[in-house]
Amino acid sequence: MKAAVLRCMQWSTMALALTALAPLHAQTWPTKPVRLVASFPPGTPGDVIARLIQPALQAAWKQPVIVENKPGAGGNIAAVDVAQAKDDHTLLVGPDTVLTINPHLYKKLGIDLRQSLKPVTYFASFNQMLVCNPASGVTTLAKFVQLPAAKTYASGGPGSPSHMAMEMLLAATGSKLTHVPYRGPGPAAQDIIAGHVDCGFIVASIVLPHVQAGRLQAVAVSSKARSVLLPAVPTVAESGYAGFDATFFETLMAPASLPASVVEQIQHEVRAALTTSAMTARLAEMDLRVEANTPQEAERRGREDFIKWGAVARQTQLQLD
Template identity: 40%
Template sequence: MTSCFAALRRRHLLALAGAGWLGAGPARAQAPRPIRLVVPFTPGGSTDILARALAPKLAAALGVNVLVDNKPGAGGSLGASEVAKAAADGNTLLMGHIGTLAVNPAIYPKLGYDPLTSFVPVAYVARVPNVLVVKADAPWKSLKDLVAAARARPGSLTYSSGGNGSAAHIGFEALKLRTQVFMTHIPYRGTAPSVTDVLAGQVDCTFTGSPAVIGHIRSGRLRALAVSSAQRLPSLPDVPTVAESGHAGFEADQWYGLVAPAGTPAALVARLNAEVNKALALPDVAQQLAVEGAVPAPGTPQAFAALIRKEIPRWAEVARAANVKPD
């Protein structure tokens, strides 16, 4: 029994030693290994935008480079699987979100990781409402207009997403189920191209995270019809919620947070959680997230774990009802 305890303690200490940033600060003479922050999607989407907002703040606080590494594929599953198999030493993190941690278990039969056992939650970062947008010169001025057009011509209107099973896809399917309309899904390989084709008029609309579209809304190139949150976004005060638009109780926000490989020592998780919460409280970070339409969500690892557990069955129900399948 003593030898077993000693072995566990040795592994714990080795893990702490491997994460040379523990206890590090800006004045550290010798730089430890960089932290790799994996974004399991292409650049330009909400996950990428939030990771790049957070990375420099963590780097400054921990005295170590934080490198954002885009690893897209299979609805975020490829990047998430890679992190699940990484060493539990605090040097590899995943910017997880609703898709990778709650939706994917329902649509990928061989996922390669279990969101509840393959990771340890580190920090809830932000809540990001989806925004339903159309091209600025589209004929629809409201969600009611779009629903009426879709009902008049079932299947003729199209919506884009960052891929089959993506957060934008599952969010729109929830909206379709609530409004009882049929629209044709056009999946892309990433959020950025899915928005680009709405701008070009190749697709009628999309319902995706606010950071990916809010700049185009402000520039007048996209028209926002509704937001998925329970309350209006402070950054888009004139845009009604889906609930206000005749569908009471509807809410389908995306959410984002850091997770680490299972077995990452509690001391590392606690330090990372503290630094993420501090970063989210910084005025420039709060302002940056507000500009993007994201809502900071500081909290404990336990609170983030509870959110993940709650969301998995909810989105499994939507995926089953909509018969969502991977590529």
């Protein structure tokens, strides 16, 4: 009897010790500089958000925060780098497509990103804006649908939000255009302006200044709601394709091995940095809507969008390796 009581006391002591260790890890993180690896080039929404909140995170974490760009392969280069990081101080910044679209398109990656990474929070939601060179004469979605298959469209890269939004649109309208991929939405927009490519579904924050200056013609936006910065531009759904919704999210992701207590801490501090009135207003200027959701909410939305984009990939028979 005494032995059983002693064992009980030992187990209780061990359980209490383990319980105490869980928050201790969160309280002591980070212990060295934190890398935010951006999966797309400088100037893209995720990169901009990371740099805007960098000072607040450095103050909260009392460690340097380094933003490093590793674009390529639809975000896979950065994603694999973070998934294989040997410490718990390397995080991934990029669109949710890394987990919702890429697994459908890249079958030979050699790593299961959905098992190797987990969302910490969605920074902000963003849409794509269908834009055309003014000389094309395309001012409405009805005119866009009439473009012959020989015409071209630009994207920010294979599997990128701009690519997948356009493929969803082409599937919905029955249209066919030739895809011209670029290394990021900035170069894609510049070649539409120059007339080298006819149109493109490009992230709104990149094309807004060019639309406002008359260098690009805005045709439609990909999300459910119109852009507050260009309210006269209709959504695709309003233009005759009910239910169309290609909303994307700039996301903070972590290696799957990162303890839940640390993930919760990071989300809490990122939320504090994102939800100030000044930051919300700054991001709204780029047509970015702050989300700052919990890891659980981000994971749930990610599962839903993984199913949605899988259907698009199968319908269009897209595979990139």
